Amino acid sequence: MGLLVDGKWQDKWYDTKETGGKFVRSASQFRNWVTPDGSAGPTGTAGFAAESGRYHLYVSYACPWAHRALIFRALKGLEDHISVSVVHPDMLGEGWEFRTDFDGASGDTLMGLRYMHEVYTSAQPDASTRVTVPVLWDKQTGTIVSNESSEIIRMFNSAFDGLTGNRDDYWPEPLRDEIEAINDRVYDTINNGVYKAGFATSQQAYDEAVRPLFDSLDWVEAMLSENRYLLGDRVTEADWRLFTTLIRFDKVYHTHFKCNFKRIVDYPNIWDYVRELYQRPGVAATVNFDHITRHYYYSHDTINPYRILPITPDLDLWAPHGRDRASLQSLPKS
Template sequence: MADRTATGSGSGGSGEPESTGEYNRDQRYIGTRITADGRDGYPVEPGRYRLVVSRACPWANRAIIVRRLLGLEDVLSMGIAGPTHDERSWTFDLDPGGRDPVLGIERLQEAFFARQPGYERGITVPAIVDVPTGQVVTNDYAQITLDLSTQWRDHHRPGAPDLYPQALRTEIDEVNRLVFADVNNGVYRAGFATSQEAYEQAYHRLFDRLDWLSDRLEGQRYLVGDTITEVDVRLFTTLVRFDAVYHGHFKCNRQKLTEMPVLWAYARDLFGTPGFGDTIDFDHIKRHYYEVHRNINPTGIVPAGPDLSGWLEPHDRATLGGRPFGDGTPPPRPDETVPSAHTPRPPL
């Protein structure tokens, strides 16, 4: 999320502006996979790995949500970096002594250097670290959540939803491709553009796609099928940050999310679904973007708004049918909680 153009380290890959002023995300990640058969040398093993995230980051937020929905808390521990970082790395300043209590490191950079000394790409979250060696295994955020759904299946909680059902994967992949290009990454393409033309192209692509998504969701509760899937998780983490950050900070200001009735109701529906809203920390989200991106916000002043109470208003999306967890059940009340002052509390 915080990209090398802005900070030197980040959560969704580094990026560089082209001569046209267009922002292009560097998507070269450590692509090693943790699989049931251990084909890359890293088999799925309860307790062996640690998922490192920041609640500020939309790409990491996906992994937090999927881990909770699938009930993997007891088999995949989670380390939480603070909302801000410097040129070098995310830090564990939320933990006593400023060190992750499991990995024993102060900076995520240490796990990347343990795997590849002198690693020169973005030190990004989410990342999964092999605890015995202290080496990062992967920071390929898109594959991480798919593998949690497919490769860690033997360790899912009873009643866990199928977020990547075999019969819908082609459609999920296609919608994900469009959402990533125009929305998830589209807000960054607008926010980090360095020319008027590049900004306006990104701006129009973003809102054209939001209009398309609104039309799609007007008559159906979820994006693909009648249950929550991977694509809903991916869209939600951008929508939940839209008014707090992207509307002003990234100049994505044709409308606020609260002014797009279908998408606003859809986002509230997901926010109130266990596993979604209970992972959101608006304080961390705002502090990260406004304090770290000094090329966009030189003063580092963090806005006091917006009013968050609307996230708990009725949405009436249930009238469209659909079952959030299919034949499964909601995740239990989380042990890992967001401070109540940082987010409105959806009912659980």
């Protein structure tokens, strides 16, 4: 675990001393956008047109943020257009590595590098940044387009539609304000909430994260008792962003991050909803519990110094989900 300072790797754990024991996530630095014609997106520079075979995605199967990007790549039929490298689940002194001695860890299939930090310095030799996944790489200009998952999924949602003909829209115009409002709460208290609880180094920081986390899970449970999806009858980006945290919860966050007031299987509607999303075409193949459990329990030695991988519950993710029942089919909100 570490970061790049002026292009040099430094092995350092998150510093929580200055923030009263709180984990504060840094902002992503590469913020360009792939667009249909290469015009500039909302941030960054122009020049990244949607072309088949031009882009490469670096992911970890363990990481919930990278998982979003893999799900959108599958949902939008981009597998033949955007290639992928999968890092090794252990994130140790050199950060993410391209070792291949773990089933599913592909190595760097594009450039043959050893470490993810070398991908960053290939794009910018003097980079000062945390070295995170996912990363969307442009083979043509040899640089990083984006390392911000929330923006990568929006590019995948529509930029390549002309190439693939897949026009499924998870960010529909009329629902955007509502999606943003839900995303904000889900991000702060659930997606990042589990990390804030797990990486807290003071009782107060832990308490301040764990209570809002379970309040938000109650709020989600109530919404899903009335609607099939967060926004009503239609699956949106908000559902996929929530899903990648929920699917990791009972096997990892409940134990490793001390989010153990309840499990996801204890929320009847959320648990059915998780199985429904998991069973959608292409999604199950993006979920790799061996990488997920190995990564968290093995890499975070400040939390689990003996690196013991605990037994985790078997989840019957293919059990019928019942979410298509009539009582949940409300009218679409727009």
